[in-house]
Each structure stands twice: as structure tokens, then as C-alpha cells.
Amino acid sequence: MGSAIPSVRSISDLARIAGVSVSTVSRALTGKGTLNQSTRDRIRVIAAEHGFQLNVAAQNLRLGRTGAIGILLPLGHERKQALSDPFFSALFGHIAEALAGHGYDLLLSRVVPQGDDWLGEFVRSGRTDGIIMIGQSDQNAAINRVAAHYRPLVVWGAYSPENAYTSVGSDNHAGGAMVARHLVQRGCRRLAWFGHADAPEFAARQAGFLSALPADIRADTAIVPMPITPEGSLAAARAWFAAGNRADGVFAASDIGAISVIAAAREIGLSVPDDIAVAGFDDITLAQLTSPPLTTVRQDIEGGARMLVDLLIRRMVGAQTQSVQFLPQLVVRQSA
Structure with missing residues (x-):
């Protein structure tokens, strides 16, 4: 037996x-x-x-663990922003893969901030072991307040030495300057910037763009407020052209915005890039599929996602971390 x-x-x-x-x-x-x-x-x-x-x-x-990491998208300045936005979808996918390698699940939350303590309330709920914030929106004060006492928090967004938290992101100022120099070198003299400057990343792109322009061109550059959503950005571009405004070079703060400018320009008979050169920011997959293909500033989305997860894991075990800025790359295609 x-x-x-x-x-x-x-x-x-x-x-x-x-x-x-x-x-x-x-x-x-x-x-x-x-x-x-x-x-x-x-x-x-x-x-x-x-x-x-x-x-x-x-x-x-x-x-005392949940086995999950919270991925929060705060929508303070643009409440219609969707999780299906191509840039966010790509970033979420890479973050999910990196977290899975550490044995963590992902809790994805689109947050419309209510009051000043919305982030503190999420932390106290105990739903996750750490938080990756995607963008600061106009909520920098709320994020800094929580970061002062909550360590397992990292942010994808614009860097500032005054921030109390660790951030990962592109050098948005440098990216904007790259576009400015490129448009000027190809002969553009009547320029316009389209974007939502309430977002820190977009504000840095605008500042970098303007800083690299010759003084005479900068003085006449149009600053056009543009929502982040596809519908809102297309409506803003159409309204600007309908008012009789024209430019021979446009920098939009996102690829979705740039694609909207191209569509609105074509509706009134303008040729891209012969009549108007257009550049964007992000290099989402759609940037290569537009007609003409979009000149844009490429962010290292996959590398940034891995860095976010790596820094968060290190902070969760008590390590000290520093913010990281990636240098973006200008990708020149037919639109400019």
C-alpha cells in the first residue's frame, strides 16, 4: 500500500x-x-x-495590501476628456504590462475632482497600494498636498522643481522649441499655436514654442484656445478659420489638435503643407495615417511607462527617487 x-x-x-x-x-x-x-x-x-x-x-x-495600483486621470481643466484618447490608451497599455511584471493589477479611474481633498479621499479609501497620476490637469495643489505625506505616488506630467512629488515626462518646453525652429526654417512667418494652456504640459509646449521664435514673428503669433477632445478641437479650428484668420504654420499642442486643424483647413480649400504647415505633439499611431502624414514631436511613451512603474515600486519600499525628463524627438513628415 x-x-x-x-x-x-x-x-x-x-x-x-x-x-x-x-x-x-x-x-x-x-x-x-x-x-x-x-x-x-x-x-x-x-x-x-x-x-x-x-x-x-x-x-x-x-x-495589508490590495495587489492593485491606481491609475488616475484627473479632469479638472477638461472634463470631457475620454480614457479612449489614443495617447492615454497607449500609455495605459504600457503601464499595465509593466505592472503585471511586478504582479500588480491595475485600477483605472477617470476622476472629475470634487472639492480640494478628492485625492486624499482616494488614498484613505485604501483601494490601491500606490497611485500613478496621468497628468496634473489644474490639480497641482491637490497633488502636492497629498504627496507631502503619501509616498507611493508618481505622476506623468510636466516637471517643476517646486513639486513635492516625483514626475516622469517629456521636456515639453524643448519639444515646443523644436517645432518653432522647424517651421521658421521651412519659411513660415505667420504662425499660430492651438492648445489648452491650463494643462501644465501644454503650457510648457506653448512657452517653448514662443521662446524659440524670432521676436518679430513671436509678436504676431496667434494663441488659439483649443479643447483636448476631438470634437472640441475640430470646432475650435473651424471657428478660427471661419473668422477669417489665416496662418502659414501651425503648432497644435497635441496630435489630435493638429489633425483637427488639417481637417478644418481642407474644408475651406487650404492645402497642407503648401498653404499651411501643421505640426503636433505626441506621435500617436494616427499621426502616421493622416493625409498627409503628420509632423510631430515624439514622446517615449513606452519608456516613460516603464519608468513610472519602476519609480513607484522603488518608492513603495522606501527608496528616494528623482523626477525624470525625457528629451523628445521631432519627427518630420509631409504635413510640415
């Missing part, structure tokens, strides 16, 4: 049978942390033989 298979009711039982520590079993079954692959595979085989499945929810409860 064969010997009885030892009963496995807990992670401690499995650790005893495998001859390893409880923490090693936890790393093997959750995929978190570093562990030799052969050890990981051996423990999983033993667990399968005994029909043991780790109750991750119960384990997280005992450890």
Missing part, C-alpha cells in the same frame, strides 16, 4: 513539503520578486500535485 500524500491546507504546509521558506513559495506562486526559474517550476508542480491554490486576496488582506 502506497504512502498517503501529505495534506496541504496552507502555504506553510506547501513550504514544508518543498523544503523552502514561506516567502519562497509566495514568490513562486504569485510571480512576484526574483526567484530561480527551476525552483519556481518545482514549487508550482508540487502545488499542482496537491491541488493547492494560493488565495491571493486572503494573503493581501493579511499583509
Whole structure:
């Protein structure tokens, strides 16, 4: 008669049978942390033989963890912004992949701030183990207030030495200056900037653009408020042209804005780039598919997403971190 298979009711039982520590079993079954692959595979085989499945929810409860990271998109300045925006979709996808590599789920939340303590209320809810904020919107004061006492927080957005939090993002000022120099070099003299300057990233792009223009051109450059949404940006571009305004070079603060300018210009018979050169910012997938393909400033979205997750994980274990700015790249295509 064969010997009885030892009963496995807990992670401690499995650790005893495998001859390893409880923490090693936890790393093997959750995929978190570093562990030799052969050890990981051996423990999983033993667990399968005994029909043991780790109750991750119960384990997280005992450890005071949720196993989730909150991805918050604050909509203070533009409440119609959608999570389906191509730039955000790409960034969310890369963040989700990076978090999965650390064993975390993603809790995605589109937040319309109510009151001054909306972020503090989210932190106190205990729904996540950390927060990645996508953009500051006009909520910088609220973010700084929470960052002063809540460590597991990082932000994708514009850098400022006055911020109390760690941020990751492109050098928006440098990107705007790249577009200005390019449009001037190709002979553009009547310029316009389209964007929503209430967002810190957009404000930096505008400032960089204007700073790199010759004084005479800068003095006559039109500043055109433009919502972030596709519908709002197209309406703003149409209204500007309908009022009789014209430019031979346009820098829009986002690719969606630039695509809207191209569409509105064509509706009134203007040729791009012969009559009007148009450039955007982000280099979303649609930028290559427009007609003509869009000249734009490329952000390292994938690298930025990995950096956000890396910095957050480091902050969660008490490490000190510094903000990171990526230098963007001007991608010249047929629109300018």
C-alpha cells in the first residue's frame, strides 16, 4: 500500500513539503520578486500535485495590501476628456504590462475632482497600494498636498522643481522649441499655436514654442484656445478659420489638435503643407495615417511607462527617487 500524500491546507504546509521558506513559495506562486526559474517550476508542480491554490486576496488582506495600483486621470481643466484618447490608451497599455511584471493589477479611474481633498479621499479609501497620476490637469495643489505625506505616488506630467512629488515626462518646453525652429526654417512667418494652456504640459509646449521664435514673428503669433477632445478641437479650428484668420504654420499642442486643424483647413480649400504647415505633439499611431502624414514631436511613451512603474515600486519600499525628463524627438513628415 502506497504512502498517503501529505495534506496541504496552507502555504506553510506547501513550504514544508518543498523544503523552502514561506516567502519562497509566495514568490513562486504569485510571480512576484526574483526567484530561480527551476525552483519556481518545482514549487508550482508540487502545488499542482496537491491541488493547492494560493488565495491571493486572503494573503493581501493579511499583509495589508490590495495587489492593485491606481491609475488616475484627473479632469479638472477638461472634463470631457475620454480614457479612449489614443495617447492615454497607449500609455495605459504600457503601464499595465509593466505592472503585471511586478504582479500588480491595475485600477483605472477617470476622476472629475470634487472639492480640494478628492485625492486624499482616494488614498484613505485604501483601494490601491500606490497611485500613478496621468497628468496634473489644474490639480497641482491637490497633488502636492497629498504627496507631502503619501509616498507611493508618481505622476506623468510636466516637471517643476517646486513639486513635492516625483514626475516622469517629456521636456515639453524643448519639444515646443523644436517645432518653432522647424517651421521658421521651412519659411513660415505667420504662425499660430492651438492648445489648452491650463494643462501644465501644454503650457510648457506653448512657452517653448514662443521662446524659440524670432521676436518679430513671436509678436504676431496667434494663441488659439483649443479643447483636448476631438470634437472640441475640430470646432475650435473651424471657428478660427471661419473668422477669417489665416496662418502659414501651425503648432497644435497635441496630435489630435493638429489633425483637427488639417481637417478644418481642407474644408475651406487650404492645402497642407503648401498653404499651411501643421505640426503636433505626441506621435500617436494616427499621426502616421493622416493625409498627409503628420509632423510631430515624439514622446517615449513606452519608456516613460516603464519608468513610472519602476519609480513607484522603488518608492513603495522606501527608496528616494528623482523626477525624470525625457528629451523628445521631432519627427518630420509631409504635413510640415
